[in-house]
Amino acid sequence: MTDPRKVYSAGTIKKICLDAGADDIGLVDLDREALRHEREPILFVYPRTRAIISLAIANNRENIQSPARYVANAEYHHTGDRTSAVSREILRRLNRLGIRGVVVNRSWPMAMERYPGKIFDVSHKIMAVEAGLGHMGLNRLVLHPKMGSCIQLESILVDGVMDEYDRPLEDSPCIHCNLCAVVCPTGAITRGEPFDFMACMTHTYRDNSAGFHDLVEACVTAKNMEEFGSRFDERETGLMWQSLMFGMSYRCSYCMAVCPAGEEVRPGYLENRKEHIEGIVKPLRDRPERVYVAAGSRAEEKARRNGKKEVRIVKATSRTLSR
Ligand code: SF4
Numbered sequence: 001m002t003d004p005r006k007v008y009s010a011g012t013i014k015k016i017c018l019d020a021g022a023d024d025i026g027l028v029d030l031d032r033e034a035l036r037h038e039r040e041p042i043l044f045v046y047p048r049t050r051a052i053i054s055l056a057i058a059n060n061r062e063n064i065q066s067p068a069r070y071v072a073n074a075e076y077h078h079t080g081d082r083t084s085a086v087s088r089e090i091l092r093r094l095n096r097l098g099i100r101g102v103v104v105n106r107s108w109p110m111a112m113e114r115y116p117g118k119i120f121d122v123s124h125k126i127m128a129v130e131a132g133l134g135h136m137g138l139n140r141l142v143l144h145p146k147m148g149s150c151i152q153l154e155s156i157l158v159d160g161v162m163d164e165y166d167r168p169l170e171d172s173p174c175i176h177c178n179l180c181a182v183v184c185p186t187g188a189i190t191r192g193e194p195f196d197f198m199a200c201m202t203h204t205y206r207d208n209s210a211g212f213h214d215l216v217e218a219c220v221t222a223k224n225m226e227e228f229g230s231r232f233d234e235r236e237t238g239l240m241w242q243s244l245m246f247g248m249s250y251r252c253s254y255c256m257a258v259c260p261a262g263e264e265v266r267p268g269y270l271e272n273r274k275e276h277i278e279g280i281v282k283p284l285r286d287r288p289e290r291v292y293v294a295a296g297s298r299a300e301e302k303a304r305r306n307g308k309k310e311v312r313i314v315k316a317t318s319r320t321l322s323r
């Protein structure tokens with residue numbers, strides 16, 4: 001058990017995290033005012049929590065930017081697995097110092113027994129912002145000042161007290177270029193409007209639980225294969241099969257791909273905006289694909305304005321799927 005009077009050096013903890021493979025990390029004390037709404041669920045996961053280690057690991061950006069979305073999805077899975085492996089290694093090394101804790105996974109599995117209520121306990125985005133790893137941009141992703149939007153986040157709840165904690169950055173790395181709104185097929189990102197979680201989830205998470213429920217419903221209620229095929233054709237059944245077999249496929253995440261925030265991307269973008277738009281934004285904006293929207297929604301209106309997209313009307317998805 002960790003000595004409750006012992007105070008650990010933040011510098012030592014950070015070095016352990018970076019040596020174990022994190023690209024960046026920040027330390028957050030549980031008692032700060034900004035976490036008042038997060039405290040209870042965090043303590044539910046690990047009642048001995050005194051601090052949170054938030055870590056960021058970079059995705060291979062060009063994978064995320066490819067119009068071949070299976071390449072982007074493989075990147076999410078592999079870098080996601082690496083993120084979790086690094087977190088677990090960090091915790092093992094901290095154990096040797098006497099610190100105990102819990103790694104909170106960045107994605108599924110989550111508490112699906114609470115669905116459609118809130119199925120997660122720890123918001124990795126809030127932890128990352130509080131840890132000074134970045135700020136949320138117009139695309140609602142945490143933008144790291146160096147690595148930009150192409151990162152994965154995870155949180156480790158620990159029972160140790162540190163001698164120093166991090167604070168949110170003063171400035172946001174978002175450069176207000178509006179490219180995320182331009183490329184968003186559902187209008188979930190619209191400048192001057194609140195982020196439309198429902199629109200994003202309904203489309204991007206189509207091969208996730210909402211689409212799966214629809215698949216089950218179609219299996220049970222369709223009178224014959226013809227009717228089933230009108231609700232789930234072979235392509236859609238194939239995508240669902242792939243998602244179930246090999247890890248969830250995201251239909252979109254274009255807002256991460258096009259974002260030029262961060263020192264590693266911004267200078268190149270500012271120097272040659274045309275190349276960025278022609279090479280990264282347009283292939284995604286103009287990618288022929290189905291876009292899944294709720295009937296009569298703003299998302300339907302936006303999707304229908306893009307002649308390259310085929311609109312499919314489905315039930316709206318719960319926003320509680322997203323951390
Ligand atoms: S993931 Fe796609 S639908 Fe969702 S906000 Fe980003 S660009 Fe829009």
Ligand code: SF4
Nearest residue numbers: 137174175178180259
């Ligand atoms: S694409 Fe532009 S506006 Fe959108 S989050 Fe990134 S920097 Fe901000």
